[in-house]
Amino acid sequence: MKKILIVLGVCSVIMACNSAEKSESTEDTTAAVEQVAIDTSAAPVAPASSGSAKGEQLISGSDCLTCHKVDTKIVGPSYVDVANKYEASEANIEMLAGKIINGGSGSWGEIPMAPHAALSTDDAKEMVKYILSLKTK
Ligand code: HEC
Structure with missing residues (x-):
């Protein structure tokens, strides 16, 4: 609820x-x-060209928004902050997709992100591509 x-x-x-x-x-x-x-x-919020509409859809369908908002820190960092921190390189997309699947901590503070073991690597990468497309600087 x-x-x-x-x-x-x-x-x-x-x-x-x-x-x-x-x-x-x-x-x-x-x-x-x-x-x-x-x-x-x-x-x-969907970026006109560079974003991944599929990734955005996957995020809306998962529990991500309980802890993340596009532009405000809740439990986890805002997606804009994540996007501004990482270059949208293939290596970073792989690394962040791995963090979504396996969980992670230490990049933004003490609070860990829960693992999402049921996600496929491809879906996690779509989510990361959408997040990184929110870059504002
Ligand atoms: C239980 C709360 C919670 C949920 C649910 C959650 N996250 Fe997170 N997320 C966090 C926290 C806390 C961090 C910061 C972890 C850290 O400091 O390394 C984080 C970090 C991240 C990062 C940045 C990782 C890094 O190393 O910089 C990405 C990308 C991310 N989350 C995406 C997602 C996506 C996509 C989902 C949904 C599948 C999701 N999160 C669900 C709490 C959550």
Whole structure:
């Protein structure tokens, strides 16, 4: 339940830009979530060209957003911070995909990231490509 609330929160932030006139009612928020889940390419956070829409979709479908937001640190670093820290090289994509699958700690602080052993390497790499496409500097 907590996770759903956080996901709703993230979605309402994402949707705020293009549906500001929408009321805060639960039904509207639910509709917004469905829209994000079905058509992630419509989300304004998706970068126009360099990003991986598939990676973004995989992230929305996993538990990542419980600990990560695009531009705000929660439990884990914001994706923008991660993107700004690493060059989008093949080596870094492999390394970060490995961290998502196996878990990791020490790059951003004491709190470890939980492993995601069920993810395939290809899916984890798509997620990393999407994250690294959020680079702002
Ligand atoms: C339980 C909370 C939690 C969840 C769930 C979580 N993360 Fe993390 N993540 C963290 C923390 C904490 C760190 C910082 C780890 C460190 O300091 O090395 C982190 C770090 C990262 C990093 C940067 C790793 C590095 O070495 O710089 C990436 C990329 C990342 N997470 C992606 C994801 C993705 C993709 C998912 C979903 C599949 C996910 N995370 C789910 C907590 C989480």
